[in-house]
Structures are given as structure tokens and as C-alpha cells.
Amino acid sequence: MRRLLFILPLIVLAALTAIFVLGLSPNRDPHAIDSPLIGKPVAAFAAPALADGQPGIADSDLLTGAYKGQVVAINFFASWCVPCRAEHPLLKKLSSEAGIPVLGLAWKDKKEALQGFLDELGNPYARVGTDENGRIGIVGFGITGVPETFIIDKQGVIRDRIPGPLSDELITTQLLPLIKDLQK
Amino acid sequence: MIRQIRHGLIAGLVAGAILAGFAPASFAVRPDEMLSDPALEARAEAISRDIRCVVCQSQSIEESDADIAHDLRVLIREQLKAGATDDQVRAFLVARYGDFVLLKPPFEAKTALIWIGPFLLLLGAAAGIYVFYRRVGRRETAPLNAAEQARLDSFLQAHDDHPDDRSQGGAA
Numbered sequence: 001m002r003r004l005l006f007i008l009p010l011i012v013l014a015a016l017t018a019i020f021v022l023g024l025s026p027n028r029d030p031h032a033i034d035s036p037l038i039g040k041p042v043a044a045f046a047a048p049a050l051a052d053g054q055p056g057i058a059d060s061d062l063l064t065g066a067y068k069g070q071v072v073a074i075n076f077f078a079s080w081c082v083p084c085r086a087e088h089p090l091l092k093k094l095s096s097e098a099g100i101p102v103l104g105l106a107w108k109d110k111k112e113a114l115q116g117f118l119d120e121l122g123n124p125y126a127r128v129g130t131d132e133n134g135r136i137g138i139v140g141f142g143i144t145g146v147p148e149t150f151i152i153d154k155q156g157v158i159r160d161r162i163p164g165p166l167s168d169e170l171i172t173t174q175l176l177p178l179i180k181d182l183q184k
Numbered sequence: 185m186i187r188q189i190r191h192g193l194i195a196g197l198v199a200g201a202i203l204a205g206f207a208p209a210s211f212a213v214r215p216d217e218m219l220s221d222p223a224l225e226a227r228a229e230a231i232s233r234d235i236r237c238v239v240c241q242s243q244s245i246e247e248s249d250a251d252i253a254h255d256l257r258v259l260i261r262e263q264l265k266a267g268a269t270d271d272q273v274r275a276f277l278v279a280r281y282g283d284f285v286l287l288k289p290p291f292e293a294k295t296a297l298i299w300i301g302p303f304l305l306l307l308g309a310a311a312g313i314y315v316f317y318r319r320v321g322r323r324e325t326a327p328l329n330a331a332e333q334a335r336l337d338s339f340l341q342a343h344d345d346h347p348d349d350r351s352q353g354g355a356a
Contacts, residue, residue, distance in 0.1 A: 036282040108251075138255055142280030144238040145252065 035142055035161040042156050043140040047105055047129025050114060057103050057129030062156045071182045073102045073175075074150045075125070076137050078109045079117035081146045087165035091124035094171050098179040101126035107146045108134040151175065153182045213246065214254070219261050228261045231273055234287050235260075244287055 022028065037043075042059050049056040057074075061067050075091060077084040095102045104125035106114045111130060118128070129136075137143040141150060144163060151160040160178055162170065213232075219225040229246060235256065237248035245253035256277070263273045277285050289295045328336065 033282060033284045036279060134255060138252070138259065139280070144281075 033163075035158075037142050037158050038161060040158055042150075042152055042158055045136045045140040047131050047136055050106070050111060050118075050128045050130060055127055057105065057127050059156070061127075062152060067101060067103075069154050071098075071100050071154055071179055072126075072152050073098075073100055074105060074141075074152060075102055076105050076107045076131070076141070076143050076146045076148045078107050078146045079113040080109065083165040084147045085121065087147050088121045088124065090166045090168065090171060092122070093168075094166065094175060095124060095126070097171070098176055099183075100179060104128045105136060106130050107137045107143070108132065151178060151182070213257060217254070217257055217261065219265065224261070224264050227270060228257070228264055231260055231264075231270055232257055235274075235277060236285050236287050238281055238285060 042062055044059050046058040046060075047056050055061075055066075058065075062070075062072060073094060077087070091102050091104075094100075102125055104127070106128060109117075109130065109132065111132075114128070114130065118125075131137050137146075137148075141148070141158075141161075147165050149162040149166060150158050153159045159182060160175070162175075166175075213229070219228060232246035233244050235245045237243045237245045237250055237253040238256075239250050239252055240248050243253075245256045260273055260277075263276060268276070274286065283289055283295070289298060291299050
């Protein structure tokens, strides 16, 4: 009992050290916050198309329309967003390697600027919808900025959220296995 | 002299910084966001003060100039105008951004340690101090043996002979 009292501070110190070391780990991102929307059905939204005559994107497309019963990725982006440029080529990779449509939602963007962005960098999206006042992103998906990517399963339930730009590694290690699993 | 002036200047700056820390935080609310109804506006500001800016993380949306903080402030005002209660507005934000968005986390199993942790620590420390002093009080000292007693007496004797101590009413 006496000895225990002597060791106790050491145990507490060791526990605190472990917590602090874990906190300093480069793998830990203090900005990563689980979205409460994961596991929830996608919210009702309707994003107008980029140009007349093109289809926009709405929740009904996922639930009953063109993408019914498919796993899809929804990528929020903007022409003014620099990390989105860096991420851009990876969207094509995600789409082709996972075999899923990537739907783009342009967050707080002007149509002309958006068109210029897609003309310049290419268009990896199966469809592009516009969210000019940002409400679809904020109210529908709880995004904190762009880029953000959501993986939606066959039933229209949000399964993953990636805040910030995608990376090669993230696609290979996290998204492809998840999507494969969801496609079963 | 110059050094003194410099010290004075530094002290002044430090004092100013401390005072600034106590001054009410500057608010980022833009005039065009404000509601014309002062009661609603006051409620909106009260809610905003407890909502964390999701990109700046250590500021409330009331204090933040971030774009998304502005969007959330406008959203809160729209909901209040539409007749939502304060709790409904908070629930709306929590549903999208999680408990993280609240600067005061709710009391639940996951957060219980945050709330009661400091009190547990305090209790633990108090218990530790209590046990320590009780033990010290109970500890009995062994009486001096003959040799020790003789040595002590000789010290006291020497002490008694010291004139300074005597003049001050030295003990023993």
C-alpha cells in the first residue's frame, strides 16, 4: 500500500506522457472532427446546373433518379479555392479507379469563373451543380469550407466525409476499400 | 535613464495587453446582418457567442471575421426570424457540425470527464492532504536514548552561555 503511493505519481506521469506524445503524433489531425452527418441520409437539396439545358444535382437524383442504387462521391469545390486545384486531377482517379460517378457542387462560385476553371483543368465530374450562396454546403452537408468530399452509399446515406483536399494515399488506403465495401 | 524609460514602456505595453484581454471582445457582426428587432438581435448575439467558428476553432462566430462565421450568423438570424427557439437553433447547428460547434460542451457520458474531472482532481488532492497530515500527526517519535540526551544537554548548555541569546531572552 505504501509502495503503491510512491509509484502512483509515476503512473500518473507515464499516463500523461503517453497522452501528450499521442497528441503530438504527426498522424493526428486536431482539425479532424467527425461529422454528425455520417450515417444519416443525404439532406434534401437541389443544385441548379451550370448552364441551361444541363442537368443539375438534387437529392432525388441519388434516391430515385439517375444515380439510384449507386455509390457516388459528392465533391464540394470552387474555382477560387487553391487546394481544389491541387485535388482536381485526383477526382478523375477516384472516379475511374472506384468506378463511381463524382458529382461536383460548386460552392459560393460564380458561373463564369466556374466554367473557366473547368475549361482550364478539365471536368472530372459526372455532373456539376451550383451552390451560389453556399447554403447547400452549409445546411445540407455541414461543410466548413472547400474542398470537401462525401461518399454516399447505394441507399443515399452519407458514409464518409473528407474535409480538405484528397490525396493519392487517402484514395488508395481509405476511399477505395470503403467504396468497394459499399458496392457489395 | 534610457533603460528606465524602456522598462516603463514595456510595463505599460504589458499592462495594456492585459487590460485589452479583459476588455470585451471585438465583434465581427456586420451592420447589415443585424436584425431590426433588438430583442431578436440580442438573442442571436447570445447564441452566436456560444457557437464555435468551425474554421477558426478557438473563436466564437460572434467574434470571427471568417466567411463561414458570417454565414452562420445570418443563418441563426433567419431561423430566429422564422420563429425558432434558441434551443432549436442550437440543435440545428449541432445536427450539422456536431457538439464541437458548441463552445460549452453538453453534459453527457462522453463529456462527463471534462465537467467533473477538475472536481475529481480537487477531491483527490484534498483526500491526499488529509491522509498525509493524519499520518504525520499520528507518527510517534522514539524517545532519545541516554547518549543522545547527554549530547543535547551539552548543546543547550553551550547555548545558555551565549550572551547575545540571553540578552534577547533566548529560550531554554
